[in-house]
Amino acid sequence: MTGVTLGFIPEPLSVPLDCLLPSRRHPANVCATGKFKKIESSIREVGLIEPLSVMPADKEVGQYVILDGHLRVLALKAIGQNDAECLIATDDETYTYNNRRNGLSTIQEHYMIRRVITRGASPERVAKALAMDVATIQRKLSILDGLCKEATELLANRQFSPEFARALKRMKPMRQVECVELMIAANKLTPRYAEALLVATPASGLIDGLKPKRMQGISAQQAVRMEREMSNLQTQYRLVEQTYGQDVLHLVLAKGYLDKVLKNKSAKQYLRQNHPDLLAEFEALVATIALDRQQIVAAA
Template sequence: MTAIALGFVPEPITVSLDRILPSRKVPAGLATSRKFRQVKSSIEEVGLIEPLSVAALDAVSGHHLLLDGHVRLVALQALGHASASCLVAKDDEGYTYNNRINRLSTVQEHFMIRRAIERGVSQERLAKALGVDVSQIAKKVNLLEGICPEAVELFKDRQFSVELGRVLRKMKPTRQIECAELMLSANNLTVAYAEALLVATPAHALVSDKRARKISGVTPDQMARMEREMANLQGQYRLVEQSYGQDVLNLVLAKGYLIKLMENALVAKFLKAKHPDMHEQFVLIAAAVSLD
């Protein structure tokens, strides 16, 4: 088995700020932006959480090129810090780190906030560090209360509003899982969509055994139609889920066959002369880099 190459040196190092060279210009007005104020406040309250990403030391200049963390660097300088914790990259400095970093998901943020509170950090201090109201911190702390572990697992890598938990906890666990799967398959994790699913949920699938309040402006006929379409969508989703693996395998095999077919010069020439439309589609399929 081939070992996975690490993109960074495992242990961070401390680098003087005057030895870090930004790789791009800081946008105008950064110092007055909300994002900058949040980052600065966070560093001021709890310190630098995510180290800066830098290239290896340049032997000639004695500087590290900054790859990711320009806003954090400016904030550190504004706060008067002399040095910062940095991760040294092993890859080429042209690597676009922002495109490959998985930003903190809502579930991960929940666990980090809970861990900070367990270690004695007050909600008020966390709110100041994150630049939000204290009530938002309370919602983040209680985000997963009443949500079943299976639904949490489905949402663990996604970002969504803390209000989503308020809607989901009104449903029983099996319905929470159904709605989570529907929201993810539709790539729609909005509170409005969750509330629509809640309204379409049968009474027996709700925690209170009482139908959710109807959406204003929606007639009973429209609601009944939406419920039927939702039930149909759930059925279709399960059918697709069952056949997805086999369908992907068939597509991979078909693509492999077409590649070999188009490599035959006589076959390719015949198709291009007699069936140009088919030839064009076969070429596109063979050249596709993914099933998407």
């Protein structure tokens, strides 16, 4: 087995900021964005955590081209630093390791903040490092309080706000799981949607047994209808979930059969002459399933 070629020289090199050249143009207001402010606050409080990625120095002028870390360079200059730790790339490739990085989910961020504070950092310092106020840090620390284990597991890799969690916390565990599953299926984890589900939850599904105040713009009759429709939707969701695998198998088998029929010239000619409407439906069905398959493969 051949060894894996490293994309960067493992040992970082300290490079003067004046010797770093950007590889792209920054927007005029980049230093006013929230992302830049977070980076600047983090470097100011705890230093540069992640080295920059740069191309090897030009032999004539001694300049390094930045592959990844443009905002970090601007932040370092803003706080008065003169140099930065850099990883030197071994090939001419702008697709760096940082392109494979996924952002922290809300729950991962909660655990990170809780661990830092448990190890002795004050909420005030954490707030400064993340460019947040202390009240926001406190909300992130308590965001899982009142959420059941099953709902927490469903939300483990997703982003959601404290307001979203606050609506769920008023529900009993089983109802929390039902609502989270519905919102994930709809790909809509918003506070407004969570509040709507809370309003549509029967009193028996709430921790205190008290119905919440109606949402603005929703009458009592509309709320009752929401409860009824939500109950029907949950029933249908469970039925679909139970038969989904079998339905997909039947669909794939049917598609394979129709594909063979349409490739048979005699059968296709018969359908065209006697049942043109069925032929159009069959062709659309085969094309749709083929397209869905291509999208799934591309996404994987």
